[in-house]
Amino acid sequence: MKASDLFVRALESEGVQYLFGIPGEENLDLLESIRTSSIKLILTRHEQGAGFMAATYGRLTGKAGVCLATLGPGATNFVTAAAYAQLGAMPMLMITGQKPVKVSKQGHFQIVDIVAMMMPITKYTKQIISADNIPARVREAFRRAEEERPGATHLELPEDIAHEDSDAIVIKSSFHRRPVADEKAVHRAADAILAAKRPILMVGAGANRKTSAKMLREFIDKTGIPFFTTQMGKGVVDEMHPLWLGNAALSDGDFVHRAIEHADCIINVGHDVIEKPPFFMRRGLRTVIHINYFSAEVDTVYFPQIEVTGDVGNAIWRLKDSITPQKHWDFTYFDKSREHLLAHLKLGADDERFPIHPVKLVAVVRDLMARDGIVCLDNGMYKIWFARYYRCNEPNTLLLDNALATMGAGLPSAMAAKMVHPDRKVVAVSGDGGFMMNSQEIETAVRLDLNITQIVLRDNAYGMIKWKQANMKFPNFGMDMGNPDFVKYAEAYGARGWRPNSVAEFREMLAKSLETPGVDIIDLAIDYSDNDRVLNKEIRELSSKL
Numbered sequence: 024m025k026a027s028d029l030f031v032r033a034l035e036s037e038g039v040q041y042l043f044g045i046p047g048e049e050n051l052d053l054l055e056s057i058r059t060s061s062i063k064l065i066l067t068r069h070e071q072g073a074g075f076m077a078a079t080y081g082r083l084t085g086k087a088g089v090c091l092a093t094l095g096p097g098a099t100n101f102v103t104a105a106a107y108a109q110l111g112a113m114p115m116l117m118i119t120g121q122k123p124v125k126v127s128k129q130g131h132f133q134i135v136d137i138v139a140m141m142m143p144i145t146k147y148t149k150q151i152i153s154a155d156n157i158p159a160r161v162r163e164a165f166r167r168a169e170e171e172r173p174g175a176t177h178l179e180l181p182e183d184i185a186h187e188d189s190d191a192i193v194i195k196s197s198f199h200r201r202p203v204a205d206e207k208a209v210h211r212a213a214d215a216i217l218a219a220k221r222p223i224l225m226v227g228a229g230a231n232r233k234t235s236a237k238m239l240r241e242f243i244d245k246t247g248i249p250f251f252t253t254q255m256g257k258g259v260v261d262e263m264h265p266l267w268l269g270n271a272a273l274s275d276g277d278f279v280h281r282a283i284e285h286a287d288c289i290i291n292v293g294h295d296v297i298e299k300p301p302f303f304m305r306r307g308l309r310t311v312i313h314i315n316y317f318s319a320e321v322d323t324v325y326f327p328q329i330e331v332t333g334d335v336g337n338a339i340w341r342l343k344d345s346i347t348p349q350k351h352w353d354f355t356y357f358d359k360s361r362e363h364l365l366a367h368l369k370l371g372a373d374d375e376r377f378p379i380h381p382v383k384l385v386a387v388v389r390d391l392m393a394r395d396g397i398v399c400l401d402n403g404m405y406k407i408w409f410a411r412y413y414r415c416n417e418p419n420t421l422l423l424d425n426a427l428a429t430m431g432a433g434l435p436s437a438m439a440a441k442m443v444h445p446d447r448k449v450v451a452v453s454g455d456g457g458f459m460m461n462s463q464e465i466e467t468a469v470r471l472d473l474n475i476t477q478i479v480l481r482d483n484a485y486g487m488i489k490w491k492q493a494n495m496k497f498p499n500f501g502m503d504m505g506n507p508d509f510v511k512y513a514e515a516y517g518a519r520g521w522r523p524n525s526v527a528e529f530r531e532m533l534a535k536s537l538e539t540p541g542v543d544i545i546d547l548a549i550d551y552s553d554n555d556r557v558l559n560k561e562i563r564e565l566s567s568k569l
């Protein structure tokens with residue numbers, strides 16, 4: 024069999040549905056093998072868009088998303104997406120081409136050492152030097168990408184190897200199960216929770232992928248232990264649950280941080296040091312129990328005393344079985360902090376000012392999205408507002424990146440989310456900065472006939488950095504920019520463009536766009552003047568009075 028055919032058979036055997044990317048001449052054998060396969064090529068307008076889509080496909084399915092680029096410039100365009108998948112624990116395989124490795128007649132034209140470049144941003148990167156190795160290399164790339172902790176992998180298929188013949192046959196995935204935690208570790212954790220006076224549960228990034236959601240819910244319902252979420256743990260357990268204490272959207276000073284300070288035992292499920300620390304550990308103050316697929320990476324602000332390493336769903340199930348509510352548990356302070364948080368979350372939700380207030384924006388989007396609707400954020404100021412105020416009902420319904428925290432992934436991640444869940448409503452929310460970093464993918468979305476809504480928050484600035492600049496008492500400098508007319512821009516792509524002039528109009532337009540098929544861009548002017556008052560001062564002042 025031709026090597027490129029063998030490669031594609033191996034991808035099919037892994038269940039690959041889509042190949043996102045942009046081929047170059049070094050990929051043409053592979054492309055021809057794809058043409059006659061069951062795998063659908065999703066041609067994008069930039070490799071970064073393809074990489075973000077593949078990573079998000081992996082994030083939502085647990086199966087590695089696959090993307091393709093050519094050598095040199097195509098492969099270098101994958102760098103940010105590789106880091107995005109790697110830090111965000113999203114399974115993804117990147118395939119890149121290369122000039123012939125056996126006989127090269129082109130000197131160093133377009134040649135970059137891509138395998139070396141991928142080394143620090145992947146779990147596994149290999150050049151394929153013989154067609155006979157293809158089945159093993161492909162299987163290993165998928166195994167590494169998908170195994171806990173998931174991440175990015177890379178294979179380079181040079182054009183002369185792609186053209187070779189081979190008798191090798193595809194290696195199928197083995198029957199395998201994730202290892203479960205040791206009995207003694209579970210007992211030690213249960214004892215610590217039972218002995219604590221004020222235990223609290225944290226749901227972090229690592230809890231947000233497998234079957235942990237159901238077990239966590241049962242654990243919380245049975246024990247009555249209150250919980251909070253990290254940005255990437257949002258939705259694992261319904262944030263409308265009466266025991267929810269809030270989201271660690273801010274680094275400190277929020278009501279949730281007061282609750283955390285008050286706890287004497289933190290059950291930390293799925294914490295991953297790639298997320299901004301949701302709390303800082305201090306020596307001797309409280310017991311931290313780390314429950315995750317992998318052991319804790321020790322950090323100056325994170326050094327748990329007890330670790331339960333193994334399948335998270337299984338560990339929570341066993342803990343739930345050995346824990347009953349204790350008379351000496353005292354949740355009164357937590358109840359008070361929740362009451363104050365919930366009251367505070369309502370402030371701003373009735374603000375009708377225009378340009379729109381961030382709290383009102385979140386309230387309108389939340390109101391119009393069904394429980395299973397998916398909101399995909401880019402990176403900017405609004406991420407903090409969404410993380411704190413948007414209460415998720417179901418896992419992976421607010422896709423945000425609190426790991427690489429890159430700009431430019433909002434739109435591609437929404438496109439991939441729609442492809443994975445065609446029956447759900449999908450909305451991307453980006454700043455005018457982040458949107459323009461990959462706005463060319465609107466053409467891809469229109470071509471694929473995806474039904475998505477892209478909200479572009481227009482402040483004519485890199486607002487988040489402007490806020491941080493002001494926080495540091497620097498004068499405003501180097502953050503303001505202009506924008507295209509986003510309505511005309513949408514129309515130029517064959518999408519629909521909307522520009523509301525009031526909150527009521529925004530609401531109407533968003534509702535309309537959710538009801539009608541096709542790609543919509545809503546150009547929404549936003550007022551960030553309350554960032555400082557609310558996020559830096561008000562929350563801090565109110566929570567300090569608790």
Ligand SMILES: Cc1ncc(C[n+]2csc(CCOP(=O)(O)OP(=O)(O)O)c2C)c(N)n1
Nearest residue numbers: 403404429430454455456457484485486487
């Ligand atoms: C690729 C990339 N470049 C730069 C940054 C640093 N950065 C974080 S937020 C931000 C500004 C975002 O501006 P915009 O998308 O307009 O959102 P806004 O904060 O204005 O709502 C910048 C420059 C980043 N996170 N990612």
Ligand SMILES: [Mg+2]
Nearest residue numbers: 454455484486
């Ligand atoms: Mg902006």
